[in-house]
Amino acid sequence: MMTELPLDQVRTLLAAVDEGTFEAAARALSVTPSAVSQRIKALEQRTGRVLLLRSKPVRLTESGEVVVRFARQVARLEQDAAAELGLPESGEPARVSVAVNADSLATWFLPALTRIGRTGRVALELHREDEEHTTRLLRQGTVMAAVTATPAPVQGCSVRGLGRMRYRAMASPAFAERWCGGDGAIGALLRAAPVVVFDRRDDLQDRLLRELDPAGTGGGVRHHVPASESFLDAVVAGLGWGLLPELHVAARGVRGQLRDLVPGRAVEVPLYWQQWKLDSPALAELAGEVVRAAAQALGEQGVQGKQRADGA
Amino acid sequence: MMTELPLDQVRTLLAAVDEGTFEAAARALSVTPSAVSQRIKALEQRTGRVLLLRSKPVRLTESGEVVVRFARQVARLEQDAAAELGLPESGEPARVSVAVNADSLATWFLPALTRIGRTGRVALELHREDEEHTTRLLRQGTVMAAVTATPAPVQGCSVRGLGRMRYRAMASPAFAERWCGGDGAIGALLRAAPVVVFDRRDDLQDRLLRELDPAGTGGGVRHHVPASESFLDAVVAGLGWGLLPELHVAARGVRGQLRDLVPGRAVEVPLYWQQWKLDSPALAELAGEVVRAAAQALGEQGVQGKQRADGA
Numbered sequence: 001m002m003t004e005l006p007l008d009q010v011r012t013l014l015a016a017v018d019e020g021t022f023e024a025a026a027r028a029l030s031v032t033p034s035a036v037s038q039r040i041k042a043l044e045q046r047t048g049r050v051l052l053l054r055s056k057p058v059r060l061t062e063s064g065e066v067v068v069r070f071a072r073q074v075a076r077l078e079q080d081a082a083a084e085l086g087l088p089e090s091g092e093p094a095r096v097s098v099a100v101n102a103d104s105l106a107t108w109f110l111p112a113l114t115r116i117g118r119t120g121r122v123a124l125e126l127h128r129e130d131e132e133h134t135t136r137l138l139r140q141g142t143v144m145a146a147v148t149a150t151p152a153p154v155q156g157c158s159v160r161g162l163g164r165m166r167y168r169a170m171a172s173p174a175f176a177e178r179w180c181g182g183d184g185a186i187g188a189l190l191r192a193a194p195v196v197v198f199d200r201r202d203d204l205q206d207r208l209l210r211e212l213d214p215a216g217t218g219g220g221v222r223h224h225v226p227a228s229e230s231f232l233d234a235v236v237a238g239l240g241w242g243l244l245p246e247l248h249v250a251a252r253g254v255r256g257q258l259r260d261l262v263p264g265r266a267v268e269v270p271l272y273w274q275q276w277k278l279d280s281p282a283l284a285e286l287a288g289e290v291v292r293a294a295a296q297a298l299g300e301q302g303v304q305g306k307q308r309a310d311g312a
Numbered sequence: 313m314m315t316e317l318p319l320d321q322v323r324t325l326l327a328a329v330d331e332g333t334f335e336a337a338a339r340a341l342s343v344t345p346s347a348v349s350q351r352i353k354a355l356e357q358r359t360g361r362v363l364l365l366r367s368k369p370v371r372l373t374e375s376g377e378v379v380v381r382f383a384r385q386v387a388r389l390e391q392d393a394a395a396e397l398g399l400p401e402s403g404e405p406a407r408v409s410v411a412v413n414a415d416s417l418a419t420w421f422l423p424a425l426t427r428i429g430r431t432g433r434v435a436l437e438l439h440r441e442d443e444e445h446t447t448r449l450l451r452q453g454t455v456m457a458a459v460t461a462t463p464a465p466v467q468g469c470s471v472r473g474l475g476r477m478r479y480r481a482m483a484s485p486a487f488a489e490r491w492c493g494g495d496g497a498i499g500a501l502l503r504a505a506p507v508v509v510f511d512r513r514d515d516l517q518d519r520l521l522r523e524l525d526p527a528g529t530g531g532g533v534r535h536h537v538p539a540s541e542s543f544l545d546a547v548v549a550g551l552g553w554g555l556l557p558e559l560h561v562a563a564r565g566v567r568g569q570l571r572d573l574v575p576g577r578a579v580e581v582p583l584y585w586q587q588w589k590l591d592s593p594a595l596a597e598l599a600g601e602v603v604r605a606a607a608q609a610l611g612e613q614g615v616q617g618k619q620r621a622d623g624a
Contacts, residue, residue, distance in 0.1 A: 047340070061389055105542050114549040120506060124535040124551070126542075194432060200330070223429055223436040229541040230417050230438075237426045239436070 009043040010071040012036055013051060017068060020057030043067070048073030059139065069141025069156075074095075076144060078282055094122045099138065099146035101131035101164060102198070104271065106228035107247040108146070110197050113287040122282065126180040130201055133270065137272055144283060145275035147290075154274055160291060163298030164273040167243035169208060173236045178261040186262055187213025194221040198231060204243050206266050243267055247297060252272035271298075321355040322383045325346055325363060329380060332369030355379070372452065381453025381468075384409075388456060388592050406594050407432045411450065411458035413443035414510070416583065418540035418610030419559040420509035421459070424601040434594065442513055443583065451584055455593060457587035459602075463568060465558040469586045472603060475610030479555035481520060481573040487550045488571040498574055499525025506533040510543060516555050520579050555579055559609060583610075 015025035016036060037250040044051050052063035060068060076094075096116070100109050105128055117124045118258050127137055134146035136153045153159045169178070169190065179193035182185060193212050195205050209216065223240050225231045228248065235242045248264070249255050273290055275283055326336035328348060338345040356363050363376035372380060388406075402557055408428070412421050429436045439449055446458035450466045465471045481502065483492070490503035503525050507517050521528065535552050537543045541561065547554045548569050558578070562615060563569050585602055587595055 030438050065581045072616075082395045102539065105539050108541050111549070114546060117546075118549075118550045119507075120533060123533045124537070126535075126537050194429075221432060223438075225422075225436070225438050226440045227414065227417050227541075228461055229539075232420050234420055234426060234429075237423070237430075239426050239429045273495065 005043065005046065005067065005070075008044075009039045010067065010251070012039040012042060013064070014068060014071055016040060016052060016058050017060060018065075022058070041164045045174075047277055059289065065140045066081065069139075072141050072144065073276060073278060074279060076276075076283070081210050094120045094127055096282065096286055097125040097127065097143040097145075098286070099127040099129045099134035099143040101134065101147055101149075101271075102128050102228045102243050104131075104147050107165075107251060108293055109247055112293035113286075116286060116289055130199075131269065135274065143291075144278075145273065145286065148272045148274050151270075151272050156277055157274045158277050160273045160287070161296035162273050162291065164268040165298065166246045166266040166268050167204060168249075168266055169205075169241055169245060170244045170249065170258040171241040171261055172236060172238040173259050175241065176261060180261055181243070185213065187211075188216055190241060190261065191216045191218070192220050193220070194223065196225055196231060196234050196240040196242035198228075199224050199226040204269070205241075205269060208243065208265075212262070212265075230296065231281070317379065317382075320359075321351045322379065325349040325355060325376070325382055326380060328352060328364060328370050328378075328587050330366075334370070337471045339390060343423050353467075364559060377452045381451075384453050384456065385588060385590060386590075388590060388595070407437055408434045408594065408598055409437040409439065409455040409457075410598070411439040411441050411446035411455040412582075413446065413459055413461075414440050415557050416443075416459050416561065418603055419477075419557055421564060421602070424605035425598075428598060428601055442511075443581065444513070447586065455584065456590075457598065457602075460584045460586050461581065463582075466586055468589055472585045472599070472602065474583040474585050474606035476582050477610065478558045478562075479516060479579040479581065480558060481517075481553055481554040481569070481577070481579075481612065482547055482556045482561065482570040483573055484548060484550040484569065485571050487553065488573060492573055497525065500528055502531050502553060502573065503528045504532070506535065507531070508535045508537055508546050509550040510540075511536050511538040514581060520555065520574075520577075524574070524577075534539065548613070563603035 012025065012029065015028050016022060018024045019028050021100055022033045022036045026036045029036070036039070040052055047063065047067065049063035050061050051067055053059045053061060064140055096113075098113070105126065113124050113126070125143075127134075127143055129137060131147060131149040134143075134148050135144045135150060135154050138146045138148070138157060147162065151159050151161070169179055175193075180189045182189065187209060192211050220241070223234065225234045225239075231242060232244055232248055232252060232254070234240070235244060241261060245260070249258065271294070273287060273294075275287055324337065324347075327340050328334060331337045331340050334345045334348045338348045341348070359375065359379065361375035361380055362373050365371045365373060377531045400479055408425075410425070413498070417438065425436050425438070437455075439446075439448060439455055443461040444461060446455075446460050447462060447466050449455045450458045450460070450469060459474065463471055463473070487505075492501045494501065501537065503521050509517055521531070521540055521553070535546065535567060537551075543554060544556055544560055544564060546552070547556060550565055553573060556570070561570065583606070585599060585606075587599055
C-alpha cells in the first residue's frame with residue numbers, strides 16, 4: 001500500500017518538513033502554497049491519517065514520520081539504483097544525513113566523512129545532537145544513520161559498536177589549587193566546586209559525582225557552555241571543572257594547561273552506529289569509513305588512557 | 313495584577329518548562345507530580361489562559377511565555393536586591409542566561425563571560441542559537457540577553473551595536489585549484505563548486521553568491537556541518553568552500569592552509585546586543601564586558617581586514 005503513495009504528494013510532504021512552512025516549500029518546489037496544502041491534504045485522505053501539524057514550523061505526527069522515513073528510504077534506493085545502472089546523474093547528489101554527538105564531531109568523526117564528501121558524489125548533512133537523542137532523529141527519518149549512546153536498535157535499523165569515548169575530570173592548575181587543594185575526599189571537593197556542563201541535558205559530570213560521592217547532595221555553581229570547543233576553552237580558562245574527552249585534549253595540545261583531578265579514573269561513554277537496514281552501497285561505504293575511523297581513534301585513545309593510568 | 317501571581321505556582325511553571333516534564337519538575341521541587349499539575353492548573357485558572365501545552369517535553373503557549381519572562385525578571389531583581397542589601401547568599405548563584413550565535417561563541421564571546429563567571433557569583437547559562445533566531449529565546453524569556461542579527465528591539469529590551477563579524481570565502485589550495493582555477497567569473501565558478509554550510513538555515517554563502525552572480529541559478533553539492541570548529545576543519549580539509557570568520561581563521565592559525573577565493577571582498581554580519589530593560593547591576597556588568605570584548609575583537613578584525621584588502 002505504501003508504494004502506492006503518489007510521489008509528488010510524498011515529496012511535497014518532505015519539502016514542507018524540510019523547509020518548515022508551506023510558503024517556503026512552495027518556493028522550493030516552484031508551485032503555489034495552495035498546491036502544497038492540497039497535495040498534503042490529499043495524502044492525508046489517502047492514508048486516513050493526519051500527517052502534519054500546521055504549526056510554525058510545521059511538525060510531523062507519528063504517522064507522518066513513518067511516511068517521511070519511507071520516502072527518504074525510497075529516495076536512497078532510487079539513487080543507488082541509478083548509480084548502479086550508470087544512469088546520468090540527476091543533478092542531485094546523493095544526500096547522506098547523519099546525526100552525531102558534539103564531542104564525536106569535534107574529534108574523530110569528521111575526517112571519515114570528509115573522505116566520502118570529497119568524492120563529490122554525496123552531499124553530507126550532519127545533525128549535531130546529544131548522543132542520547134540521536135535515535136529520535138533516526139526514528140523520525142530525519143537521518144539515515146546516527147552515532148548513538150544505546151545499543152537498542154531503532155525499528156528498522158542495524159547496530160554496531162564503535163568503541164568508547166573516554167572523558168577525564170579536568171581543570172586549570174589555578175582552579176585545581178583553589179578548589180581541590182584542601183582536605184577531604186575528591187568527590188566532596190568536586191561537588192562543591194563550580195562545574196562546566198554542556199547543557200541542561202548533560203549529566204556526565206553528575207554521573208561522576210554520584211560515583212565518587214554517593215551520599216553527597218547539593219552542588220557548586222553550574223555553567224552551561226553548549227559547544228565542544230568552547231566547553232574545553234572554558235575549562236582551560238578556569239571557569240570550572242569539566243569532563244573533557246581525552247581525544248579532544250590531545251588534539252588541541254592543551255594537556256599541559258590542565259590538571260587531571262581524578263587520576264586513573266575515566267568516565268567512559270560507549271558509542272554505537274545505527275543505520276537503516278537497507279542494501280545501499282552508499283550507506284555501506286559510509287558505515288565502513290565511520291567504523292574504521294572509530295576503531296582507530298577510540299582504539300588509540302584506549303591505549304593512551306591505559307598508559308597514562310599506569311604511569312600517573 | 314501580574315504581581316499577584318502566587319510565587320510557588322509561578323516557580324512550578326518555571327520548573328516544568330526547565331525540566332521538560334511534570335515528573336522531572338516534581339523531582340526538582342521535591343513535591344509530587346500531581347502537586348505540579350494542580351499548581352499549574354491553578355495558575356491557568358487565575359490568569360484565565362492556557363499557559364502550557366502538555367506535550368513531551370511540555371511547551372509554553374504565548375501567554376505562558378509572558379508569565380515565564382515576568383517570573384525570571386522578578387527573580388533577577390530579587391537577586392540584585394539581596395546582593396545590594398548584603399543579605400546572605402541564598403546558596404543559589406545568580407543565573408545569567410544568554411543566547412549567542414555559534415561563530416561568536418567560537419571566537420570573541422567566551423573570554424568576556426569567563427571573567428564574570430570566575431567571580432563565582434554567577435552561573436552562566438549559554439544558549440547556542442543562530443543569530444537570526446536568538447531573539448526568539450529573548451521573547452520567550454528563556455534568556456535575559458542575546459547577541460542578535462537585528463537592531464529591532466524585542467519588546468521590553470534595549471539594543472546596542474556590537475560591530476560586524478567579517479567572513480571571507482575560503483577553501484583549501486587544492487580545492488581552489490580544482491574548482492576556481494578555470495576560466496569564468498568567480499561567482500559562477502563558486503556557484504558550481506561544493507559548498508559547506510552550517511545548517512539548513514544558514515544562507516550566508518548564498519548571499520555572497522547572489523551578490524557575485526545575480527543571474528545564476530542552481531548550485532553545487534551542499535554539505536551541512538553544524539559546529540563552528542568542524543565547519544572550519546571541513547573547509548581546511550577540502551570538503552568545500554565556505555565563509556569563515558576572519559577572527560576564527562586567525563585564532564586557529566590556519567590562514568596558511570587556506571586561499572581567499574574573493575580577495576578584497578568580505579561578507580559582513582552586523583551584531584547587536586539586546587537585553588531586558590531592567591535596572592540590574594548584574595545585567596549591566598555583563599553588558600559592559602560583552603560590549604568591551606566585542607569592540608576589541610571586532611575592532612581589531614576591522615583593521616586587519618582593511619590591511620589585508622589593501623595589501624592583497
